[in-house]
Amino acid sequence: MDIGDLRNEYTRDGLQRATLATDPFEQFERWFAQASQAHIHEVNAMQVATVGADGKPSLRTVLLKAFDRNGFVFYTNYHSQKAKQLDANPQIAALFFWKELERQVEITGCVEKVSSLESLKYFTSRPRGSQLGAWVSAQSSIISSRSLLEAKLEEVKRKFSQGEIPLPDFWGGFRIIPAKVEFWQGRPNRLHDRFEYSLQTDGQWEIARLAP
Numbered sequence: 001m002d003i004g005d006l007r008n009e010y011t012r013d014g015l016q017r018a019t020l021a022t023d024p025f026e027q028f029e030r031w032f033a034q035a036s037q038a039h040i041h042e043v044n045a046m047q048v049a050t051v052g053a054d055g056k057p058s059l060r061t062v063l064l065k066a067f068d069r070n071g072f073v074f075y076t077n078y079h080s081q082k083a084k085q086l087d088a089n090p091q092i093a094a095l096f097f098w099k100e101l102e103r104q105v106e107i108t109g110c111v112e113k114v115s116s117l118e119s120l121k122y123f124t125s126r127p128r129g130s131q132l133g134a135w136v137s138a139q140s141s142i143i144s145s146r147s148l149l150e151a152k153l154e155e156v157k158r159k160f161s162q163g164e165i166p167l168p169d170f171w172g173g174f175r176i177i178p179a180k181v182e183f184w185q186g187r188p189n190r191l192h193d194r195f196e197y198s199l200q201t202d203g204q205w206e207i208a209r210l211a212p
Contacts, residue, residue: 010102010186015193023205024181024197025069028105031183032067035098048074049093052085064096065122071175072107073114075122077139078170086111092176102186109178119172124164131165132156182210 021027035043044064051057058081066073072094076083086092090110097104123131136152143149160166178199185193192212197205 009188010192011188012102013185014187015183015185015195017195017207017209020183020195020207023069024178024183025067027183027197028067028181031098031101031103031105035096035101035103038098038100040098040100043098045096046072046074047095047097048082049095050082050085051089051091052081053088058082058085065173071109071112071177073118073173073175075119075171075173077134077137077168078113078172079141080139082140083174086174092174094176104182104184106180106182106184107176107178108180109176111174111176114173114175116167116172120167122173123167123171128165132160134168134171135160135165187212 021030032043042063045061046064047059048062049057049059060082062074062076062082064072064074090112092109092111094107095104123134126134132153135156136149178197180196180198182194182196187193190212194210194212196208196210198208200206
């Protein structure tokens with residue numbers, strides 16, 4: 001199968017230094033709003049890369065659930081592979097790819113765990129089935145069959161049949177605190193527009209155009 005000739009020309013839009021926000025959080029909010037208005041499926045899906053103590057990288061897709069000037073938040077099982085890797089090495093990279101808008105946003109930095117109160121607030125907003133699922137799955141562990149998951153689900157349903165489902169002590173959020181954020185806009189002839197925000201020691205953001 002020859003895929004060497006698979007390519008698309010990017011002609012939708014451009015990105016100029018004069019139109020950029022002064023900080024990456026405002027610029028991200030602008031682009032995220034535009035992506036949401038474009039009805040992109042799973043607009044909050046981002047690829048998250050981590051590296052554990054063994055130096056081996058891992059990559060997976062998670063859902064962004066909150067963002068503000070403090071950072072970008074996603075939730076997970078704290079016993080999962082990504083959580084264990086982040087415990088060993090808090091450095092992280094995340095990527096949004098909104099192909100319909102011919103745009104990417106890359107975020108690099110480090111993580112911190114969100115507070116239990118913040119995790120609880122989000123957990124209680126989830127559908128009941130998702131709350132049950134958090135209790136059922138020992139994320140990233142090896143299981144012999146799906147029937148074990150289904151049996152565990154029935155057990156958890158019975159256990160929490162009355163009242164609210166509590167927040168598991170092994171489940172919560174990570175906040176990505178960015179050091180660099182790159183905004184990428186596809187352009188013709190692969191001469192894409194790329195602007196990188198870099199956090200300086202004085203807390204200000206420096207913006208630089210990168211070669212495509």
